[in-house]
Amino acid sequence: MRACxxxxxxxxxxxxxxxxxxxxxxxxxLAELLRTKSEDYRLQVAxxxxxxxxxxxxxxxxxxxxxxxxxxDDNEVREAxxxxxxxxxxxxxxxxxxxxxxxLVGALQND
Amino acid sequence: MDGFDCVMAHVVETQPxxxxxxLKRACNSDKFYQREALLVVFExxxxxxxxDKYKVILNLLNDQSTAVRTRSMKLLREVVSQQLDGWRMFVxxxxxxxxxxxxxxxxxxxxxxxxxxxxxxxxxQQFTNMFSSQHEMxxxxxxxxxxxxxxxxxxxxxxxxxIEFLKATETRVxxxxxxxxxxxxxxxxxxxxxxxxxxxxxELAGIKRKLMRFMHFHRDELGDLLLATLPEVMVLxxxxxxxxxxxxxxxxxxxxxxxxxxxxxxFVVQAWDHVIRELCRALLDKNALVRKESxxxxxxxxxxxxxxxxxLYAKMVGKAKGHHLHSIIIWRCLSLQWxxxxxxxxxxxxxxxxxS
Numbered sequence: 221m222r223a224c225x226x227x228x229x230x231x232x233x234x235x236x237x238x239x240x241x242x243x244x245x246x247x248x249x250l251a252e253l254l255r256t257k258s259e260d261y262r263l264q265v266a267x268x269x270x271x272x273x274x275x276x277x278x279x280x281x282x283x284x285x286x287x288x289x290x291x292x293d294d295n296e297v298r299e300a301x302x303x304x305x306x307x308x309x310x311x312x313x314x315x316x317x318x319x320x321x322x323x324l325v326g327a328l329q330n331d
Numbered sequence: 332m333d334g335f336d337c338v339m340a341h342v343v344e345t346q347p348x349x350x351x352x353x354l355k356r357a358c359n360s361d362k363f364y365q366r367e368a369l370l371v372v373f374e375x376x377x378x379x380x381x382x383d384k385y386k387v388i389l390n391l392l393n394d395q396s397t398a399v400r401t402r403s404m405k406l407l408r409e410v411v412s413q414q415l416d417g418w419r420m421f422v423x424x425x426x427x428x429x430x431x432x433x434x435x436x437x438x439x440x441x442x443x444x445x446x447x448x449x450x451x452x453x454x455x456q457q458f459t460n461m462f463s464s465q466h467e468m469x470x471x472x473x474x475x476x477x478x479x480x481x482x483x484x485x486x487x488x489x490x491x492x493x494i495e496f497l498k499a500t501e502t503r504v505x506x507x508x509x510x511x512x513x514x515x516x517x518x519x520x521x522x523x524x525x526x527x528x529x530x531x532x533x534e535l536a537g538i539k540r541k542l543m544r545f546m547h548f549h550r551d552e553l554g555d556l557l558l559a560t561l562p563e564v565m566v567l568x569x570x571x572x573x574x575x576x577x578x579x580x581x582x583x584x585x586x587x588x589x590x591x592x593x594x595x596x597x598f599v600v601q602a603w604d605h606v607i608r609e610l611c612r613a614l615l616d617k618n619a620l621v622r623k624e625s626x627x628x629x630x631x632x633x634x635x636x637x638x639x640x641x642x643l644y645a646k647m648v649g650k651a652k653g654h655h656l657h658s659i660i661i662w663r664c665l666s667l668q669w670x671x672x673x674x675x676x677x678x679x680x681x682x683x684x685x686x687s
Contacts, residue, residue, distance in 0.1 A: 290368040305375040
């Protein structure tokens with residue numbers, strides 16, 4: 221059964237409050253939702269805001285997706301992604317820009 | 332390294348050209364916000380990445396979008412402040428931004444240059460011209476003023492423009508202009524008396540007080556520069572605002588302490604004459620706090636220069652004629668500080684020693 225956007229938003233927001241203590245199933249579910257690349261920008265914004273304080277490893281795994289959102293045509297999505305980059309900057313400094321771009325290159329080739 | 336990292340590392344190793352191509356595409360995207368997004372990534376990766384990918388940043392510094400150019404310069408602030416190797420590669424491009432038609436780009440360029448004193452000092456003349464220009468925007472001027480204050484004493488040529496600036500009706504501009512002067516430390520403090528004297532008598536009382544408090548705060552750091560401000564400070568002792576007068580008296584006190592340590596010369600003799608005359612006059616000020624400050628200052632002068640006590644006494648008697656009553660407390664205070672009895676009679680100019 222399809223829930224309305226507001227319900228999704230509410231549920232994602234609640235999961236986001238788990239922050240760094242989010243259990244693995246929650247992380248997996250949110251990652252899955254992020255990968256589906258919802259057409260609705262409101263869901264994308266909710267997801268990006270929810271994962272902002274998630275564990276570092278989770279963020280690093282989702283980094284290429286966040287990176288993609290940074291280039292979104294919707295300014296709220298860009299801002300939400302930008303917030304992750306600026307608030308959790310330290311997570312990324314262990315990687316290189318090439319590493320990040322490699323994912324996108326791979327994704328483009330798969331397309 | 333986990334599986335995901337291994338795959339990425341493999342792609343990085345085997346397809347460097349494809350990665351560069353992707354970066355180039357992002358950099359040359361026709362959507363300005365996508366080019367700006369690239370800068371967010373650079374911010375997250377830190378200054379080292381900016382130096383590594385300097386060609387991308389140089390490209391973005393010449394971008395047609397104001398947002399992209401200003402953000403590129405914001406990004407460079409960290410690189411310039413930390414003086415990371417290779418930051419000078421951006422000097423020329425930022426120099427061009429200083430001539431940009433867009434005031435936001437010019438403001439950001441000046442702000443970036445302020446991150447390195449040497450760099451800012453090389454553009455001091457240009458900043459002075461920009462600050463003096465009638466066509467320049469207020470917020471660019473504020474940055475120029477801040478830059479000038481940070482690299483050396485504020486040029487006197489700037490004074491009329493600073494005063495004009497302090498008359499701004501917009502609170503933000505006014506607050507920023509005052510901050511620019513106060514941020515300049517002693518370079519700004521030395522100009523304060525000149526600025527206040529040049530302002531209209533009934534205007535900007537709050538600003539005048541703030542500037543006086545600021546100068547008073549820096550009185551000891553000013554060193555010999557403080558002596559040069561004496562004539563202007565004397566004028567301030569007649570200011571219509573009691574707080575300005577009180578601070579002026581305190582500054583005169585600091586000048587007196589400095590004079591006491593100097594060898595006798597024509598300048599010193601004249602300076603003492605002015606200081607004593609004005610302080611004695613301030614003993615009869617209508618504001619009690621000003622009187623108290625001048626009494627304290629005269630007390631200090633008498634303590635450090637006991638030879639001047641007869642001169643001080645003579646001046647005080649001359650000035651206090653007809654004002655004996657409200658001077659009693661002051662005279663008692665001075666008698667105690669100097670350890671000498673000061674008779675309240677104007678007919679007797681001599682002082683007599685007492686055993687305290």
